Amino acid sequence: MKAIMYTRYGGPEVLHIGQVPDPQPRADEILVDIKAAAANSADVRLRSLDAPGLLKPIIRLMNGWNKPRNPILGNVYAGVVDSVGPSVSEFKPGDRVYGSTGMKIGAYAEKIAVKASGSVALMPENAGFEEAAALPFGGQTALYFLRKAGIQAGDPVMVYGASGAVGTMATQLLKMHGAVVIGVSSAANHELLRSLGADHVLDYTSEAFEWDATRYALVFDCVGVLPAKKAKARLRPGGKVLTVGGLDVAAETKSDLQDLSKWFDAGQITAVVDRVYPMDEVVEAHRYLDTKRKRGSVILTID
Ligand SMILES: NC(=O)c1ccc[n+]([C@@H]2O[C@H](COP(=O)([O-])OP(=O)(O)OC[C@H]3O[C@@H](n4cnc5c(N)ncnc54)[C@H](OP(=O)(O)O)[C@@H]3O)[C@@H](O)[C@H]2O)c1
Structure with a gap:
């Protein structure tokens, strides 16, 4: 599959398109065909190591000291379930889902395998993939x-x-x-x-x-x-x-995603999408993130 990769920390130019094997879902996982991913401030931190105080060594410890352990960036996705592991009953192929990966990352890719019991849920019925990807972070x-x-x-x-x-x-x-x-x-x-x-x-x-x-x-x-x-x-x-600037890191839960879907479908919240970039233009997208002026979310379309 095609993925946006980085093999060293640095500016937007460290990001490039590469080819990697498709992930294979385990028994309790689902394989998601990603349609849109959010490009956000956490991605910038993991790409650049630009973080204050203790946060920088903590990111290095968790994500790789000299270079990123997982070369595929991205922590929020929206897409369609491609297949499910044998012990998964909550989702079926064809379901439109969205989710967040935390420090595991890997969402800047055509596919991702995630635990069905983790931070993944059915997308709002009234949302497109770009809007859905703008909600979780x-x-x-x-x-x-x-x-x-x-x-x-x-x-x-x-x-x-x-x-x-x-x-x-x-x-x-x-x-x-x-x-x-x-x-x-x-x-x-x-x-x-x-x-x-x-x-x-x-x-x-x-x-x-x-x-x-x-x-x-x-x-x-x-x-x-x-x-x-x-x-x-x-x-x-x-x-x-x-x-949000301290060492307290937000937990990402399935029930929060389910609530966001419910509120979006009821018209109580909306998705603020600033710009949408095709995945091939990820360097441009990250240059824009680096201005620190984005409004709401920046989205990468994945195809
Ligand atoms: N602790 C956690 O679990 C956690 C989770 C998520 C995010 N974060 C952190 O939260 C921060 C915000 O994340 P985000 O994704 O929401 O950021 P973001 O979308 O990149 O924020 C961009 C916005 O910040 C505003 N801004 C920039 N400098 C400002 C300043 N000096 N004073 C007031 N507003 C300013 C800009 O508004 P104007 O153009 O109007 O100035 C712009 O609209 C990041 O540092 C991120 O690392 C922490």
């Missing part, structure tokens, strides 16, 4: 962190970096739960934030952001750059700060 991360916050209807929440993959999903999930969302991004993305339901918007380069006097039940830093002291100063008594 931000959706599962936002759900993982927001579960820790115990937000009630009416609570004021700051979503810092609300225009990225995690931020766009956090904004929508918080609105679903009745929170009052103050979305923070550059001014260019304010219309997007409003379209996702943000009640108020702030530009992080503006005085209005510096002087914002709202006292929040939660400040959710979806970029990982807001100094803790600055974030804490904005809290009301009992309020919480959560950040």
Whole structure:
């Protein structure tokens, strides 16, 4: 099969198309014919080793010290079940599924074999493959962190970096739960934030952001750059700060995917797809990711 490979860490140019044998599913696995994969900030980290503090040696330990252990990048896919192992009853050939691989990666490829009991579920019925691939990374991360916050209807929440993959999903999930969302991004993305339901918007380069006097039940830093002291100063008594920038890594679960499918089909959340690139243009796609300006998700079509 065709796959996007990397055999050393570095810039976008380390990515190239290669040929590898098709994966063979084990008894408890399904083989998925991938149609779309997300190209996201985790892929950039695993490609470039550009990560702060302790995270860099941790990535090296998990992914290979001198070079990547798995030469096929990619942690989110959407596609069609090709075949199932003999002990799998949950899926059948032809099912449209989506999933996330965590550090196992391997989603930038025509096929992937994954455990049926893992982080894989039926795609939303109303979604195309590109939309489906845009949901898990931000959706599962936002759900993982927001579960820790115990937000009630009416609570004021700051979503810092609300225009990225995690931020766009956090904004929508918080609105679903009745929170009052103050979305923070550059001014260019304010219309997007409003379209996702943000009640108020702030530009992080503006005085209005510096002087914002709202006292929040939660400040959710979806970029990982807001100094803790600055974030804490904005809290009301009992309020919480959560950040994607620490060593806490979001768990990826099947039930989260099932919830995302349900909410998408009910029209409660939408997929924010910024750009779509054919897999042959993966270097261009990663150059765009490296600008750190993407809105929602960037998708690779796999064929
Ligand atoms: N801990 C975990 O389990 C976990 C899981 C997933 C992701 N992460 C981390 O979470 C971070 C975000 O991931 P992502 O995929 O959502 O990122 P992303 O989609 O690449 O984020 C891009 C967005 O970030 C915004 N941005 C860039 N610099 C900013 C700044 N200084 N202040 C505010 N906004 C800024 C940009 O908005 P503007 O153009 O409007 O500035 C852009 O829309 C990454 O560092 C990733 O590694 C952690």
